[in-house]
Each structure stands twice: as C-alpha cells, then as structure tokens.
Amino acid sequence: MTPESPRLSKSRILSGLQCHKQLWWRVHEPDAPELVPDAALRNLLDQGSEVGRKAREYVPGGVLVDLPFHQFDNKVAATRDILQRDPPAPAIYEATFLADDSYAAVDILERGPRGYGVVEVKATNSLKPDHIQDVAVQVHVLRRAGLSVERADLMHLNPDCRYPDLSNLFVREDVAAPVEGVLLGIPDEIAAQRRMLEGPLPQVPIGDHCTRPHDCPFLKRCWPKLPDYHVSSLYRIERKRVLEYEANGYATLYDLPSDLELSHIHARQVRAVTAGRMVVEPALARALSEFVSPLAFLDFETVSLAIPRWDGCRPWQNVPVQFSCHVEERGRGLVHHEWLAAGPADPRPALADAVVAACAGARKVVAYHASFERECIRRLAEAAPRCASELQRIEQKLVDLLPLLRKHIYHPDFGGSFSIKRTLPALVPGLSYRDLKIGEGETATLELMRLMFTGDTMPPEERAELRVALLRYCERDSWAMVKMLERLGGLVGGQLELF
Template sequence: MAREPLRLSKSRFLAGLQCHKQLWWRVHEPDAPELVPDAGHRNILNQGNEVGRKAREYVPGGTLVDLPFHQFDNKVARTREVLQCDPAPPAIYEATFLADETYAAVDILERGPRGYGLVEVKATNSLKPEHLPDVAIQVHVLRRAGLPVERAEVMHLNRDCRYPDLGNLFVREDVSAPVEGVLLGVSDELAAQHRMLEGSLPDVPIGDHCSRPHDCPFIDRCWPKLPLHHVSSLYRIERKQVLEYEADGYATLYDLPSDLELSAIHARQVRAVTAGRMVVEPALTKALAAFPSPLAFLDFETVSLAIPRWNGCRPWQNVPVQFSCHVEERGRGLVHHEWLADGPGDRDPRPALAEALVAACAGARRIVAYYASFERECVRQLAAAVPRLAPELERIERRLVDLLPLIRNYVYHPDFGGSFSIKRTLPALVPGLSYADLKIREGETATLELMRLLFTGDELPPGARADLREALLRYCERDTWAMVRMLEQLRGLVAQQLELF
C-alpha cells in the first residue's frame, strides 16, 4: 500500500528553515516532551490568538473558516466553498490552502481588484526579519494552489497606540517586495525538507541557528554538557569570544593564563573561581555609603498584555500590579508593606497601588531596588498614570539606589556562575536563604500567575484564589527580604575586612 505523503505546514516549514534536524524531530516525534508548550509559551500563544481575533475587527465583513485546528483538509474544502460564494466576501479569515504537500492558513485574505492580498497578523510591536519567510511560504502555497496573490502584508501591533484609543492598535506594512525575494528559494527548500523527512535523522552541527530566530526545544539533546566554570560562564561573554578561548585551548576559567587581559568583572570572577572563595573588593566600604538608613527595599511585579486594557497603556507594556517593600521605620525596626491587585482585570490597579507605595516609602532616605532601572520605569509609569501623586512618585524615583551594581562591581562568589541575578546571588551571599521553599520561584511564573489572578481569578474557587494570592505575596516579599539580607551580609563583609587591617 502506498504511504501517505508527509505533509508540511507553515510552522513546520519555518522550523525546517531554522534546522532540518529540528524539523525531523518535530515530524517524527510529535509527542516529544520538549514540544509540550510551557506556561510562558502558552501565554504567548493565547495572547497571539487574541490579537488574531482582534485584527479581524480592523478588516471587517469577512467570513471565518471556523473549523477545529487539526481539520486541515476540511478547512481547505471550506475555503474553496467560500471563494466560490456569490457575492464573494471582501475577506476570509483563516483561509487554508494545500499545494506542494504543504498547508498554509492565512490570517486574513483580502479580495482586491486584480487578485488577493494576504495579511499575516503578528502580536509583536514591530516587523521582524523572520516574518518574511513566514509570509513567503504562504504566498508560495496560495499561488501554487492557483490563487492570484498581488500583495502581502504584515499587520503588527503599534507601539504608539495608547488605551483607550485602540483605533491605531495595528500597523499594516506592505512586505510584497522583500517577500518576492525570499520566494525565490522557497520551492527548493520545500523539496529539500520533503526529501530529508523521508530519510533518517539528518546530521546537523550545533551553532548560532540553535537560538535564532527562536530557541530550539532540542538544545539539551544536541548541545554537550559543559564543565563547571566553562569559559562561556564568564559574565555576559560574547559567543565569539568563547569560541576564541576554546580555539586557544582554554575550556574552563582554571585554564586561562594569568597574564590574559580581562575586564575588571571577569578578572574578579576568575580570581574567585580559581581561589575557590568569595572575592570582596576593599572599595566596597566606600560604595556602601550610598545606602544610608532609613532605607526602604522595593520590588514590583508586573503584567504585560498584547492588547492594553488600562488608560495610557501601550501593547506589551509592563504594568506594575504588585509591590513589596521592607522599610526601616524609626522606633519600629524593619516593617513589611505589600500590595497586590485583586481584579477584575478591567479595573485599573495603579491608583490604589501608587497610593500604597507613596505611604510605604514616606520616611525612607533611599529606596533600594535590585536592577533599579526596572523599578524606575514602573515608578515613572505610575506617575504618568496617577498625575495627582506624580510629585511624590518623582521623589521616590529620585531616591532609588541599585543594589545590583554594588555586588557586580565589588563582589564575586564562585556560586554566582557568571550571573548577578538575585536568584544566583542570594543563596551564595546568604546561605540558607533562596526561593526554593516558595510555591512561585521565579519572575516569569509570577507574571503568568498574576495574569491568571487578575483576568480569570473570578473563575477560581475562593480557596484556590486565596492560595494564589498568598503564593504571589510570598514571592514578592522574598525579593525585598533578599535585598535586606544581602545588604546586611555586605556590611558584615566590610566589617570583617576592617577588623583584618
């Protein structure tokens, strides 16, 4: 019996364009655990779908090919029916075609005077180079299926749009000309992918393509496990430099020659790793003077929505909806303040959050944050969103000091592993304290859980909702408690140094 031909789709073609080996695994192992989308990926997909639905409102009057995702052949047949309708609709949403054993579904297909316009909707704030092959494969399939395509566009989100005026939520960019260039190679690439899929797993060396344009899900299968303190663990080292060190025979930091020219941070990292202990620069003493009591320690958590919902917000803006603040208060010691939005999602949480923040920070001389540019941006946004509190919020912004450079410029512990993220520095500087005991342990999960609480929290049973709130509060609290304890440790290290001299 003849075997069914292996069919490609737009997403498979794009995976194959990145790497044939990746495509082979995607096709031959569709149930591979690496292909199960994680929560972050699911959020991107969900928000992308919402943007896709919203875009149809901006090209109204069309007919939707409304069938379940995997019914490709039925969708092709239904598209054919819609195209033959009299009168034909001005647009078809999710029109699906098959040619060259490849399916292509078009977000919006617009009927024009001499042919059709293809519109690919993207939930990004700009046009990206990887969008061109995405459109090109669709144009190729549609033309091979006999449809005259005269124009191709990418319709992406507009970073200049501000809620509540969503009239300019999208920007449409004509990509017909560059897509014609990409099209020249599509036919051969499709044939190559089909041929490759008939054979065994191809041999593809690892390289930059493993993370461009997207992180490959099979990195752990292909990339070798690196030894501890490999040269690639040097703080923010460029891949080119790693390759040069490896070519010179230096695999780990222990192998680097002592006369090698290094940046101050890399030199400190190498010193700490080769000595097997923390290195603290004497100049830390002076740098600590920028942290005078009474201090507040501040951390925000944010949500980010493709389609904005609150006044003045643009697509994908990080909007603060929670904070934790430990404050040194006269006569009371260290006091913890916290605030978390409660939904529903259409109620703007920023006025109440800003009020609580201003009250919490009132008595602090300096406000400590970790990677303070993030907190600074949040405070600026709050000042714009709540003008009546702008003067107080601007005072908060002026008092912000950053703990991260204090560590990065003066301290290195071998357990940092080349990273100064708080998740790495905390357990190294404060043994016994980390995020491991929490239900929510890192920022991306916190963001997703905040979105769940704010936008679908009403659907949760009260107990589950209370648990979720509690988990979020404890996560944010740990961020500011971590700063309190790390600053204590740094002061302790300086005191020890002074005793030694």
C-alpha cells in the same frame, strides 16, 4: 513525493528553515516532551490568538473559517466553498490552502480587484526578518493552489498606540517586495525538506541558528553538557569570545592563562573561582555609604498585555500590579508593606498610593536592578498624577544593589550571573527562592495575569492560595535585599545600621 511522506504545514516548513534536524524531530517525534508548550509559550500563543481575533475588526466584513485547528482538510474545503460564493466575500479569516502536500493558513485573505492579498497578523511591536519567511511560505502555497496573490502585508501591533484609543492598534506594512525575494528560494527549500524527511535524522552542527529566530526546543538534546566553570559562564561573554577561548584550548576558567587580558568583572570572577572563595573589593565600604538609613527595600511585579486595557498603556507595556517593601521605621525596626491587584480593574492608582505611603519616611530606596523599579515608578506617576511629585521623589532616592555587587563582589556560586536568584543563596546561605510555590519572575507574571483576569472563575481556596504564593514571592525579593545588604555590611567589618 512518496506515499509515506508526511504533509508539511507552514509552521513545519518554517522550523525546517531554522534547522532540518529540528524539523525531522518535529515530524518523526510529534509527541516529544520538548514540544509540549510551557506556560510562557501558552501565554504567548493565547495573547497571539487574541490579537489575531482583534485584527479582524480592522479588516471588517470577512467570513471566518471557524473550525478546530487540526481539521486541516475541512478548513481547506470550507475555504474553497467561501471562495466560490456569489457575491464574493471581501475577506476570509483563517483561509486554509493545500498545494503540493503543504498546508498554509492565512490570517486574513483579502479580495482585491485583480487578485488576492495576504495579511499576516503578528502580536509583536515590530516587523521581524522571520515574518517575511512566514508570509513567503503562505504566498508560495496559495499560488501553487492556483490563487492569484498580488499583495502581501504584515499587520503588527503599534508601540505608539495608547489605550483607550485603539484606532491605531495595528501598523500595516507592505512586505510584497521582500517576500518576492524570499519566495525564489522556497520551492527548492521545501523539496530539500521533503528529501531530508525521508531519510534518517540529519547531522546538523549546533550554532547560532539554534536560538535564532527562536530558541529550538531540542537544545538539550544537541548541546553538550558543559563542565563546571566553563568559559561560557564568564559574565555576559560574547559567543565569539567563547569560541576563541575554546579554540585556544581554554575550556574552563581554570585553564585561562594568568596574563590573559580580561575585564575587571571577568578578572574578579576568575580570581574567585580559581581561589575557591568570594572576592570582595576594598572599595565596597565606600560604595555602601550611599545606602543611608532609613532605607526602604522596594520590589515591583508587572504584567504585560499585547492588547492594552488600562488608560495610557501601550501594547506589551510592563504594568506594575504588585509591590513589596520592607521599610526601616524608627522605633519599629523593619516593617513590611505590600499590595497586590485583586481583579481586572486598573491597579495603578491604588498601587501608587500604597507605594507612596510605604516609602514616605525613607531617605534611600533600595532596588535590585533599579532601572526596572524606576520605570515602574514612572508608569505609576503617569497613571496617578496626584501622586506624581511623591513618586518622583521616590525615584530620586533609588539606589541600586545590583551594580554594587557587580563592581565589588564575586562568589564562585554566582555562576556568571548577578541575578538575585543566584546571588542571594551564595551571599546569604539558607535563604533562596527554592522553598516558595512561585520561585521566579516569569511564573509570577503569568500567575499574576491568571489571578487578575480569571481569578473570579477560580474556586475561592485556589484563588486565596495563589494570592498568598504571589505575595510571598514578591516579599522574598525585598527581604532578599535586606539580608544581602546586611551581609555586605558584615563583609566590610561593620554591621549595617538598621533601625
């Protein structure tokens, strides 16, 4: 260890386990723009912190090392003081240790009769392989710091827990055996990371490790910009197939030989791209006959909470909190219905009523990727049993626009995706999501949570603006389906018969 060597932390060691080049950048360019967490990551971190605080209630009586995140040395000193207390504390929350110039913080350190137990808390619904590495690094640092660690547990959220009974919110799994296995390689790995950090940026080829266990923040630096219509743009193509095509000298869809065996969707995609125009299968007309007027065009938005807060909800369950529906109504044409949760109270009963009222006269209910809408309708039926039979009828009327496109149409501008964000502007020129303040689903989810759970602390104008932005986003989804179906009707030589 030279005097200039940077101290490592558990999170840095873990990023080095994923890729040395990533660790090098994290250490030597800590202010890199790629390392600033985006809104989605901030949400995960916030919900993770909430889960961490909640977990302490399930291991009560501990003492919290209550210092800001970056005060590592102060946290180490505070942990030492708490360990020396007499009588000893049964547990320490956020206990922090330093050994061999590496820090590790433990969510919950339990004192046992013969030593200590490490409890790592994860805001996930299951145990993942990288969690074992995480605990192994902690156990390594604690043992090097002189602590006798005899147990290692992982506490993760329980997907079977249902609000309001949170007594089983967590599942606690003994991970000592796999941790001991991983531990064997940790000292050599840390030594290798230190040597690497003292040298220049290491050369690491790109590969599966760039996205496993997490997306590397430096993907754009390392991955080359691919040419348009690269073979990787084939719809849902497996990585090993892309590598195979590249190895055979096929870089883009134009290079693929005409006798290459392809799936129907890939063959249509290649035909459309090489011809430079949209391909429409003749069977589209028959498929469209399923969309029988009067139609309702339905779209939901959901939120997802690590710690459930409404009856019957499980950790991370998608809960519908907003909908938009354009409905064909006799004599009135297309009528728009919408509903958006106003605050933190359970939105589902009122939302269920509004959906039932909106879809009352529809023969078919159009959705885009209908399994999501189906799931939302079922969740609403559970939360509002008085509407269950009407909601079940709506579910039975669902017809899905996405597989209709996937099976019958490809436009070169789809770019290998059938997401509505790609298909809408290609099929309906001039209509997209680009003019909206909120233009994609992940942002909508985060903004919905902000509106519902912190809206009462916002200035009224900001709150009103956010509400309008969310309404317009959801409205665009249902309107997009209306316009796409109209276009499809035009493609088969007739106009869709809308009221």
